[in-house]
Amino acid sequence: MSIAVDLHRSLLRAAPVRAALPPLVVNVGVIGPGKVGTAFLHQLRHAAPRLLRECRLELRLRAVSDSRHMWLDCDDEALNGRMGGAQTWRPAALDEFAAYVAGPHGEAAVLADCTASDAVADHYAGWLTAGIHVVTPNKRAASGCLDRWHAIARASDASGARLHYEGTVGAGLPVVQTLRDLIDTGDELTAVEGMLSGTLAWLFNRFDGSIPFSQLVREAHDLGYTEPDPRDDLSGMDVARKLVILAREAGLPLSLDDVAVNSLVPAALAGLAREDFMEVLPAMDAPMAELLARAQAAGGVLRHVARLDRDGASVGVQVLERGHAFAHGQLTDNVVRFATRRYCDNALVVQGPGAGPEVTAAAVFTDLLRVAGAMGVKRCAC
Amino acid sequence: MSIAVDLHRSLLRAAPVRAALPPLVVNVGVIGPGKVGTAFLHQLRHAAPRLLRECRLELRLRAVSDSRHMWLDCDDEALNGRMGGAQTWRPAALDEFAAYVAGPHGEAAVLADCTASDAVADHYAGWLTAGIHVVTPNKRAASGCLDRWHAIARASDASGARLHYEGTVGAGLPVVQTLRDLIDTGDELTAVEGMLSGTLAWLFNRFDGSIPFSQLVREAHDLGYTEPDPRDDLSGMDVARKLVILAREAGLPLSLDDVAVNSLVPAALAGLAREDFMEVLPAMDAPMAELLARAQAAGGVLRHVARLDRDGASVGVQVLERGHAFAHGQLTDNVVRFATRRYCDNALVVQGPGAGPEVTAAAVFTDLLRVAGAMGVKRCAC
Numbered sequence: 001m002s003i004a005v006d007l008h009r010s011l012l013r014a015a016p017v018r019a020a021l022p023p024l025v026v027n028v029g030v031i032g033p034g035k036v037g038t039a040f041l042h043q044l045r046h047a048a049p050r051l052l053r054e055c056r057l058e059l060r061l062r063a064v065s066d067s068r069h070m071w072l073d074c075d076d077e078a079l080n081g082r083m084g085g086a087q088t089w090r091p092a093a094l095d096e097f098a099a100y101v102a103g104p105h106g107e108a109a110v111l112a113d114c115t116a117s118d119a120v121a122d123h124y125a126g127w128l129t130a131g132i133h134v135v136t137p138n139k140r141a142a143s144g145c146l147d148r149w150h151a152i153a154r155a156s157d158a159s160g161a162r163l164h165y166e167g168t169v170g171a172g173l174p175v176v177q178t179l180r181d182l183i184d185t186g187d188e189l190t191a192v193e194g195m196l197s198g199t200l201a202w203l204f205n206r207f208d209g210s211i212p213f214s215q216l217v218r219e220a221h222d223l224g225y226t227e228p229d230p231r232d233d234l235s236g237m238d239v240a241r242k243l244v245i246l247a248r249e250a251g252l253p254l255s256l257d258d259v260a261v262n263s264l265v266p267a268a269l270a271g272l273a274r275e276d277f278m279e280v281l282p283a284m285d286a287p288m289a290e291l292l293a294r295a296q297a298a299g300g301v302l303r304h305v306a307r308l309d310r311d312g313a314s315v316g317v318q319v320l321e322r323g324h325a326f327a328h329g330q331l332t333d334n335v336v337r338f339a340t341r342r343y344c345d346n347a348l349v350v351q352g353p354g355a356g357p358e359v360t361a362a363a364v365f366t367d368l369l370r371v372a373g374a375m376g377v378k379r380c381a382c
Numbered sequence: 383m384s385i386a387v388d389l390h391r392s393l394l395r396a397a398p399v400r401a402a403l404p405p406l407v408v409n410v411g412v413i414g415p416g417k418v419g420t421a422f423l424h425q426l427r428h429a430a431p432r433l434l435r436e437c438r439l440e441l442r443l444r445a446v447s448d449s450r451h452m453w454l455d456c457d458d459e460a461l462n463g464r465m466g467g468a469q470t471w472r473p474a475a476l477d478e479f480a481a482y483v484a485g486p487h488g489e490a491a492v493l494a495d496c497t498a499s500d501a502v503a504d505h506y507a508g509w510l511t512a513g514i515h516v517v518t519p520n521k522r523a524a525s526g527c528l529d530r531w532h533a534i535a536r537a538s539d540a541s542g543a544r545l546h547y548e549g550t551v552g553a554g555l556p557v558v559q560t561l562r563d564l565i566d567t568g569d570e571l572t573a574v575e576g577m578l579s580g581t582l583a584w585l586f587n588r589f590d591g592s593i594p595f596s597q598l599v600r601e602a603h604d605l606g607y608t609e610p611d612p613r614d615d616l617s618g619m620d621v622a623r624k625l626v627i628l629a630r631e632a633g634l635p636l637s638l639d640d641v642a643v644n645s646l647v648p649a650a651l652a653g654l655a656r657e658d659f660m661e662v663l664p665a666m667d668a669p670m671a672e673l674l675a676r677a678q679a680a681g682g683v684l685r686h687v688a689r690l691d692r693d694g695a696s697v698g699v700q701v702l703e704r705g706h707a708f709a710h711g712q713l714t715d716n717v718v719r720f721a722t723r724r725y726c727d728n729a730l731v732v733q734g735p736g737a738g739p740e741v742t743a744a745a746v747f748t749d750l751l752r753v754a755g756a757m758g759v760k761r762c763a764c
Contacts, residue, residue, distance in 0.1 A: 051566070182744070347734060351732075365567040369567065374758055
């Protein structure tokens with residue numbers, strides 16, 4: 001018998017044309033129906049019919065929980081963000097909530113943690129061990145203590161359940177997955193450089209000396225661009241968390257303590273109550289004006305930059321040349337530049353709005369679809 | 383019995399802690415061991431040990447084929463790009479090749495089409511029907527005739543086998559998947575704007591009037607930035623193909639004929655033999671100089687731009703303001719800007735080197751890992 005005939009037989013054996021499959025059912029639970037959580041519920045409701053029709057993916061919202069309430073068997077009202085319908089008052093018992101989302105029949109289950117809570121992140125390892133997937137823009141687990149992070153990894157390895165966290169860096173921008181793909185295909189990271197805070201990008205895009213820095217901070221605060229306490233942005237700690245997440249993604253077991261963070265908040269103002277800090281904000285103006293004057297004297301601009309390379313990880317204000325790519329940002333744009341062995345002359349750059357409920361929720365949704373994709377749900381145009 | 387106890391029982395039922403799984407074996411066949419194919423083989427060889435160790439994914443190179451030879455059961459030499467070892471001369475029978483890659487035991491199989499061939503794309507539907515996945519930077523299927531494209535989609539739907547083609551636009555830049563994620567999470571595309579040709583980006587980044595356009599084309603040709611016949615770049619058809627691919631990804635069934643392509647090649651030079659065209663290249667200088675003068679008079683710059691919006695799809699040279707994001711490109715950078723309902727004030731931008739064997743091969747590799755991911759291979763840092 002010829003080799004050709006053998007091969008033809010193999011082709012026939014390899015051809016199990018499958019009948020149209022029933023939809024994959026994925027139970028979904030949402031923790032933290034704040035701005036991001038509400039946007040996620042809204043997106044879920046609107047995209048679900050198309051996903052069922054075109055991708056044979058049936059997303060079933062089972063329950064929603066905030067820090068004091070749980071809503072089980074949510075109806076359309078709840079999905080609509082109004083949280084009416086079957087409201088059930090119960091103590092905040094998140095493991096019971098998770099079990100309820102998983103359901104009694106062992107369907108696939110995904111919890112969307114839309115909080116910024118360390119206490120919620122403490123549950124991840126247990127949920128993953130129980131086979132429940134977690135998707136989240138919450139930075140606490142991926143940038144928190146390494147012991148917990150490793151326990152989460154072990155739980156995921158053991159059960160096969162996934163933790164995805166694209167929304168932790170750059171919100172909906174494709175940052176974490178892009179780095180993952182570079183590493184997994186054998187590229188080597190030489191440096192990551194970024195403007196990872198929309199708030200700080202906005203402040204330094206505007207800060208040209210014509211308006212005192214404190215006034216810009218107040219304006220950003222009033223526009224809702226800053227955290228309730230602007231020091232949470234100005235300290236640079238939130239950016240440092242994002243840098244830790246990218247470092248770990250690249251295989252470097254960094255902790256927050258390893259990042260050299262140059263806070264914008266003068267030490268004397270760090271300990272004040274929030275209201276008092278807002279009162280004395282103008283105390284920042286003189287040092288900031290001096291920084292700006294030095295930058296302008298050198299023909300450069302001030303930008304808040306995060307950097308990870310062989311010398312370590314750092315976060316703080318830098319003087320950049322006017323021709324630098326970061327000098328041309330707009331509004332609250334984030335920018336991430338990956339320099340790698342392959343992307344050595346020019347970096348791979350991802351840029352765009354890196355904050356806001358809608359785009360952050362979209363990152364959570366993308367992570368949810370990645371979990372579904374790992375269960376075989378098809379998401380191709382062809 | 384309390385609800386709490388019920389829920390705890392559910393949690394226990396939902397906790398099937400799996401033992402460490404054996405690796406997933408994926409057979410790989412490579413068609414077209416040219417520059418991209420060779421780079422892909424190289425990347426495969428180097429990344430395979432880590433993927434086996436960390437992701438429990440065993441990638442087995444089964445065979446390599448060019449238009450006249452097939453190498454079956456490739457050894458390390460072949461992987462090394464030298465194609466020594468078990469060389470087997472056979473007629474180019476790609477379906478037999480595919481069956482050989484699939485193997486007799488029904489392992490998962492992926493074919494990497496690293497050609498730019500229409501004839502190879504004609505086989506996709508058959509391979510997908512046979513359950514064999516295809517990954518490719520070949521633009522022919524995704525931008526070619528809609529009948530074939532729909533047949534490919536039906537084959538993929540029926541068998542569950544996937545076609546991925548991230549490398550068709552922007553090489554290794556995350557473009558196709560990013561658009562997919564936007565659409566699948568319910569965002570709506572309002573416009574895509576891009577510089578999708580590294581060659582044309584390089585030419586217009588350099589073209590400031592100090593050097594005649596023809597001389598820059600010759601320089602790009604000598605540097606290997608252009609196709610052997612520079613008209614393949616200058617005509618804009620390659621860019622038009624990329625725009626068609628993005629349009630289809632967004633759900634618009636566009637064909638090449640639907641794109642208004644403004645070729646840079648004067649009609650009188652389009653029909654010449656390649657050598658003759660290279661001789662009369664300076665005939666492009668006067669019209670190009672005039673275009674540039676008009677742009678400069680308007681205070682703008684010339685850029686080769688692809689655009690898709692409600693008014694249709696177009697490709698050609700445009701005058702842009704100096705402040706436009708495309709005015710600050712470097713070298714052969716590609717840029718893609720997605721304007722969507724969510725990304726309305728500022729676009730989501732992906733930028734970086736969008737051509738070259740290494741980064742194109744990395745896109746093929748990323749697609750291969752997506753196929754493996756859909757079979758459950760875990761690729762998380764945690």
